[in-house]
Amino acid sequence: MTDRLDGPPDPRGDDGDAVAAGSSPGPRIPSAESAPDSATGTTPDSATGTTPDSTSDATPDSTSDATPDSTSDATPDSTSDATPDSTPDSTPASGTGAAAPPAVPSVATAGPAAPAAAGTPKAPRLGPSPVMAVLFLLPGVVLLGAMVIYPIVYSVFRSLYDAGGENFVGAENYATIFQDASTLTTIRNNLIWVVVAPLLVTTLGLIFAVLTERIRWATAFKLIVFMPMAVSLMASGVIFRLVYEQDPDRGVANAVLSSVRGVFGSGESYPDARPRENDQSPVTAAQGAVVTKGSAKPGQAVLLPLVGVKPADLASAATARPAPPGPGELAGTVWFDFTQGGGGQANQVDGTEKGLAGMTVEAVRGGPGGEVAATAVTEADGTFRLTGLSPGDYTLRLPRSNFEASFNGLSWLGPALITPAIIGAFVWVWAGFAMVLIAAGLSAIPRDALEAARIDGATEWQVFRRITVPLLSPVLLVVFVTMIINTLKVFDLVFVIAPGSVQPQANVIALEMWRVSFGGGGNQGLGSALAIFLLVLVLPFMILNIRRFRRDNQ
Amino acid sequence: MTTTSALGAPPRGVLGRIADRVGGGLVQAVLVVIGVFWLVPTLGLFVVSIRQETANNSSGWWTAFTKPAEFTLRNYADLLATGFTSSFWNTVAITVPTTVLVIGIAAMAAYAFAWMQFPGRDALFLVVVGLLVVPIQIALIPIAKLYGGLGIFGSIPGVVLFHVAFGLPFAIFLLRNFFAGIPGSLLEAARMDGAGEWKIFSTVVFPLAKPAVASLGIFQFLWVWNDLLVALVFANTENQPMTKALQSQMRQFGTNVDILAPGAFLSLIIPLILFFAFQRYFVQGMMAGSVK
Incomplete structure (x- = not known):
């Protein structure tokens, strides 16, 4: 590393040294085309030909530098060295640009890069000696070489050894x-x-x-x-x-989602609600939904009593009441069939029982599995009206969505x-x-x-x-x-x-x-x-x- | 510079007209919502950090505004009692020298790249450009080995050195581009007067580059201040900066939000102050170095 940095005092002779040990300065001066060749030719050689130890220790810099360095090193340096002040802009560009399109044109441009960027068109400089340049570059180059470039080389070799670093395992x-x-x-x-x-x-x-x-x-x-x-x-x-945070009461993301759901979603859900399990109940559970056991015709009132809801959840709910059907419609009530403090009759809308609001009700034509003819959502008092029904027998269904757990937040x-x-x-x-x-x-x-x-x-x-x-x-x-x-x-x-x-x-x-x-x-x-x-x-x-x-x- | 106008761009252009037609009001409303989206997470951190632990555990921070009684500085006191102060000073002790060293070393190299002739200059600079994107992961294992040999593994100088090395490519790149824009006649004049390179560098070029140095400085400062990975590998517990100290608290997230939140907030308050004070330079540095 240091040899490369001590090198530059004699510019021409050292040019080669800076690149890589193997490549002679000879082919690099006249033709840009041959320069990349020789560079790529030498790099793998020097890297693989020598033992891992020596490359990584002795010349970490030169091996890894070799490819980019040597290709571009070749022309601009040599030309600018040879003709320090003469039109560095045009000569290398025209000379090398045609030679090897992908790699070389850039080489040519690299030379005049600084002056072009500087907006000082090829100012002839009272060049400070390269020794000064080395002094200015030394700390940076040493650090970059030792702590960025050397580690890359080291890692390449280290990756070919096992966990402890003792045994060579190839590409394993x-x-x-x-x-x-x-x-x-x-x-x-x-x-x-x-x-x-x-x-x-x-x-x-x-x-x-x-x-x-x-x-x-x-x-x-x-x-x-x-x-x-x-x-x-x-x-x-x-x-x-x-x-x-998953809890909508604590994490903002889920709080936002849950309030968005509250605005646009179907609203209420009653995960614990279920039909009363006895023969008298007019409704029964079926595949997560609740359906009426019998069928109803338009013009009838249908009662859909449910139990299992926590009374505390309904503290503020409105009292359920029966719904008288109009002509050609099915009306009814979905309610919590439980009179607080006892009393009340099963399957009857008693005066104090609570309606289940926001419950989706579907009218299914011709028994379970038939098509949905109408949908309604219950009012605060639990009543609903299914309108626009043609005459016939309908089963009423409270689809599963009513009973799915409310939003607990995305995980x-x-x-x-x-x-x-x-x-x-x-x-x-x-x-x-x-x-x-x-x-x-x-x-x-x-x-x-x-x-x-x-x-x-x-x-x-x-x-x-x-x-x-x-x-x-x-x-x-x-x-x-x-x-x-x-x-x-x-x-x-x-x-x-x-x-x-x-x-x-x-x-x-x-x-x-x-x-x-x-x-x-x-x-x-x-x-x-x-x-x-x-x-x-x-x-x-x-x-x-x-x-x-x-x-x-x- | 265009960069200065970047944050306060003159109102003209393309969809702006559509905006006018559809109704600037709608655009404004959308932007307000987006702005809130961007602000809320940090605001949440702040509120959580000054709220009682029990309150944080039972309800969302946004409910706190109606209950001022929940606000407390207790969390901060608790945090300082855990020895967080020392990690704060470790962060300072890592960040400040790194920033100074990077600026100094990179400025010298950038000067050589911009205004000196030497063989291999342009090729070497392309190497620097290439190194801009090298992931630091590549150096963790080799440098850990190296530090083990040198006996500085776990120490603050080790962390600093690592940061300096990986800060250099960007710094050299940025400063060299700026230096190259300085009129050559200034340097020529100084040389005519017989000034040496060091004198030209330190009294002509470097002072002229103050904006670039400021950009670089703030970038470098934030980068190192906010680093976690390097500290995780190279700093031992005694020398750990705030990020690592916070990370070690992270394992029991949920049970110690009351420590994490004030810690995170303390760690970001200085960067935020710097950011608002120097955002112009920040943007300039970002523009200049956007290849990174």
């Missing part, structure tokens, strides 16, 4: 990742994360950014939505543990909903990030383009779809990619929000890596393999970043 750890049920779950979960979370975040960010464009208090809104970015994921986890933190629940927290954290980036992109869109389209008669939706979104696409891509990387690395939220008992179901790769290596697993071979797996998953985005950076500086 990687095989375990794809065979073990629990690691497969983590991969599946990560897949769900990657598919769902970035799309949600980006879409929400776009919606928020667009909606806030004309709002006077947009800044306040943006600050609120953006704020979770400053909060630690640990604290966010605690926050959402509270939000997701957000249970095995089934845990991943969606944590993704919800993730969206809460990151939507502001997406919104702010996209809003900046929006405000940079030239208004002329939009106006021109409008003058040509485009609708607002067309303008949005065909002009705004395409012009925004670079920003949307940045947000989307950033979110993918974040979802791949997601750790804290899962670790904190998922209760210990459902962590196996909520597990993700980054968490599994920690669990396996430090959280009691004690298998650093598998842990290293998981870390490498994670790195491989991130690799495409690393390449994307590098390419985008080169392009942006072209």
Whole structure:
């Protein structure tokens, strides 16, 4: 590592040293095409040919650096060294651009990158000596080499050894990742994360950014939505543990759901209500529902007595009363056939008994299993009217939904909903990030383009779809990619929000890596393999970043 | 900069017009609901943290507003009695040096990348860009081994060093891009006057980069302040920051919300203050570093 840093004093000779031990400077100067070849040719050699020990110890830097370094090292350096002040912009670009499209053009652009970005077109510099550069770079490069690059190399080798690190096991750890049920779950979960979370975040960010464009208090809104970015994921986890408490009386999420259900849902339910079990009762239980034993014709009054309800639950209920049917309709009463304090007759609506409100009643034509001809919901006093019936025999049914338990809250933190629940927290954290980036992109869109389209008669939706979104696409891509990387690395939220008992179901790769290596697993071979797996998953985005950076500086 | 207008974007644009036609009122209403959605979780944490434990166990925090008698600072007192203060100071002792070191080391490297010629410069910088996305998981095991050998495993310097290393790629990237935007004529003039590189760096470039340094500083600060994973692996109980201390309380969630809630709230209050005070820089840093 240090040899590379001490090197530069003699620029030309050292150029080669910086790259990798094996590659000679010869082929790299004249042709860019051969440079990547020689570089890729040497890298695997030097890495695999030598023993693990020596590569990881002696030159951690050079091996891992070799590929990116040498390809790009080759041309810009040598050209700029050879012709320090002469048009670094044009020469390498034209010279190498044609040679090997995918890898090399970027090499060419890398050279003039800094001046281009600086907006100081190829200012000839009174170059400080490379020694100074080395001194300035030394602390950073040493740290990055020792603590980022060396660990990557080390992990590659470590992943090929067993839990204790004594025995070489080849690719066995990687095989375990794809065979073990629990690691497969983590991969599946990560897949769900990657598919769902970035799309949600980006879409929400776009919606928020667009909606806030004309709002006077947009800044306040943006600050609120953006704020979770400053909060630690640990604290966010605690926050959402509270939000997701199952009891609707304690967790906000279920409290909201239960009040929404109260507004839109069928309302009451009587989980304990049941028919009286004797021959005199006109109703009987059937497959969770309650049906009349006999049949009734329109114009009749039907009594549907139930028992088993806790009197306390009906304390505020209205008193039941009989319902006189009109012509062509079936009327009746669903009530709690129990007179408090004793007395009262079974199967008769006595003066003080309570009606069961909000009970759904169905008229079924031609006995059980027939079609539902009419539906009604009982009033506060338990009465109902089924209208619009054609003459005939009907069985009355209180469907099962009346007797299902009332809403006790979704178990957000249970095995089934845990991943969606944590993704919800993730969206809460990151939507502001997406919104702010996209809003900046929006405000940079030239208004002329939009106006021109409008003058040509485009609708607002067309303008949005065909002009705004395409012009925004670079920003949307940045947000989307950033979110993918974040979802791949997601750790804290899962670790904190998922209760210990459902962590196996909520597990993700980054968490599994920690669990396996430090959280009691004690298998650093598998842990290293998981870390490498994670790195491989991130690799495409690393390449994307590098390419985008080169392009942006072209 | 466009970034400054990001939070206060001028009102113009696309669906804004639709909004006007459909009725700005509807949009406003939707945004109010969304805003409430975003605010409620944190508000809930705060209310729970200042509410009696028995009240928290029996009813939702939103019922507390009608019963002011339930409010208490007792939870905070209890929390401080558990020794939370020391983990607060550990967090400070980890975060502040990390931020300073990252800025210093990265600024030097960024200066070299932006304004010095040396062989391999651009390739090396591309490596830095590549390192932006490297997951820290990759380094946990090797660095744990390394620290074991150096005898700093579990210590605060170890945690700091790890954070510094993984903060560098972003910091170098951000500062180099900013430095490169400084007019070269300034540097040339300084060189003509015979200033050495260090002098140019410390008296010309670095002072000019204050906005970028502020952005980087706040980012780095928040990032380290809020970290859990690195602390989990590299800090022992004695040196653990707040996040790890809270995490160790987490196992009995439900029975000790009265400790967790004030702890979480204390841990986020300083980031929030910083965020509101420096949100402009925060946004700038985010924009500049959005490849990360």
